[in-house]
Amino acid sequence: MAPAAREATRRRVLDATVRTLAAQGFTGTTARSIATTGGFAAGVIYYHFTDLDELFAATVRHVSETQLEQYRADTEGVDSAVELVERLRALYTAAGADRYVAAVQELFAAAHASTGLAEEVRAATTRWQDYAEATIRRLVEGTPFADLVPVREAAVTAVAAFLGVEMLTHLDPGLVDPAGLFDAAARAAALLDATRLL
Amino acid sequence: MAPAAREATRRRVLDATVRTLAAQGFTGTTARSIATTGGFAAGVIYYHFTDLDELFAATVRHVSETQLEQYRADTEGVDSAVELVERLRALYTAAGADRYVAAVQELFAAAHASTGLAEEVRAATTRWQDYAEATIRRLVEGTPFADLVPVREAAVTAVAAFLGVEMLTHLDPGLVDPAGLFDAAARAAALLDATRLL
Amino acid sequence: MAPAAREATRRRVLDATVRTLAAQGFTGTTARSIATTGGFAAGVIYYHFTDLDELFAATVRHVSETQLEQYRADTEGVDSAVELVERLRALYTAAGADRYVAAVQELFAAAHASTGLAEEVRAATTRWQDYAEATIRRLVEGTPFADLVPVREAAVTAVAAFLGVEMLTHLDPGLVDPAGLFDAAARAAALLDATRLL
Amino acid sequence: MAPAAREATRRRVLDATVRTLAAQGFTGTTARSIATTGGFAAGVIYYHFTDLDELFAATVRHVSETQLEQYRADTEGVDSAVELVERLRALYTAAGADRYVAAVQELFAAAHASTGLAEEVRAATTRWQDYAEATIRRLVEGTPFADLVPVREAAVTAVAAFLGVEMLTHLDPGLVDPAGLFDAAARAAALLDATRLL
């Protein structure tokens, strides 16, 4: 079998892991349930990954990296807050995105102690915080807030809020209304952009 | 045994559950590990609670309610943002508070589907959101932001951010610096309070 | 349940382990097969022993110690070789003895590396070698062989031969004829005893 | 591929099996571990042998036969006990011999029931017993022991003792001192040879 096939199967396992995490949560995501979701034998997992910890770590890395690239590409150079909010809304509501977010949130919440998963989650968190920081900095530049807003703190809070929103949304869609939050953000963005004209 | 004694044991179990959740995370919190933490036989749990789900649900309710009362009491009538931030900081850094927060965050993250735990978490979330909403409303009243800030959305986001910060802090204290966030909040609060004088 | 009950169950597990080892060999002795033999749930094993390694180690110690005491008691003070051989024959052919010997031989053969089992097997081996040495020394004392026979080497070889005979007997009763070996030993013993009269 | 090449691969598998048995014991000798030792894919094993049982049977036969030929060649016609002991010592300490002995002992200990391995072990045992019998008979001929020593029993015991010594040596080199046993045997051999001069 060609190496491409190997990689293809690895992807199938990662994909099944994401789907299972989104559907059953971390607790319900076992080697067996992943295999059932993906339609393969549980043994396959261990052929491609050392153990579940490694699989989860790889999943975090894969999903987080893929999404982050997407976010970077779609928000690159955007310096209008209004425009940014719309881009983020589009990314957030893109087909299939909810599943990735749900899976990552589950893994973030389950990461503990000195496992490989925890290591990967730490790294992913930092990367998202850095991305958020750069983006926020770009936004406030040229506005009266440039020197007022503590950018790093804002970025850190934004990432945390995003995770928290996901956690609650996933638990009960009635608890948080992401669309409403985007709307509110849009209004705030308009105000921010207005200050830039000065 | 008198009802008082019965209640005392129930408390011991709840307390052991909180301590175990904080120390070992949801995954590491089993009937056995709770019993070990509390120094009682695992069977005791089933004498006071139907099953682990009920115990977890009761834990969320107990801790959330206790904390919320504390928060309400300590921030009642506070309408200065600066003062509020300091009160919150005190509550957050109070002795033992970290354990409660950690336990609750674990249970929030683990809640799924139609379990009794999920039900209780939903209820607790709503209560906190309501508390946050009332508090924020009090803050912005009498300021130019009164009609600008979407209070409910802000409250919902605040609760989510709080949970997210806890999740990350618990994973790696290096990822988020709560003290720094309080400092930043304090500065923003000062600005807000300044607008009220007008 | 009284502590006596606990000990009784421990015995049942040990006994089932011996029987399974004798019947299926080390490879066929799994937690499940032991449980089936003993008529209890596999989980019981882990309630009384940390893991299979500890169970096997305890089995070696228990059986080896029990048998060795029996051997010591029944050959104490015997200084006639002929008498000794008959005592040993009786011990060897005693009801149930074959099962104990088979089990111990399996565990000796399976012991490897730095496991708890290996540790226990080492200790048991030394005790049997010491017993054999003391016994042989008593036999040759007062005979012309007293200074000729390297007692320790003879003891070590005797223990090894015993294990080897068991290994082969267990594999195929046709390969070795223990009864014939006892007969031959009896004849040699007669010669030895004869030299003592001088 | 030419038959010679086929045979060469078969040899590589057998050799890898011996090395793995010696290094990891029977329990640690799996299709995977053998393949790793030999540097080939696990599937190769099944191309040359029906299953692991057949591989093990072939290994016993191969090693046992090879060694036995060596022993026969090197002790042929030797009728001095002293000389014999030295020849055996040389064979025993020959480079690489320990590995063969260890592998065979592992397989002897693991053989059970009606497997192909058991069959082969039985056959090998008989051949070694026959060899030992012939050799011992040659030794005692012409000595006063000729009619005293039960040759078959002695041979059977010798083979058993050899296996037992190997088992213990392999477990812990401190339990038995093969060199010391050879020394003791040499002294006994000298005595035996002395009686032949009469």
Next chain:
DNA sequence: TATGAATGAGCCTTCATTCAT
């Protein structure tokens, strides 16, 4: 002939839960 991907069974161990005492 040889490889590596895949499968399904089975093993060790843990865990929630029950129950006799």
Next chain:
DNA sequence: AATGAATGAAGGCTCATTCAT
């Protein structure tokens, strides 16, 4: 009211074996 023994159901992981290439 509390304990500790016991159970049965998973769960993670390994392994012998098969098979397409």
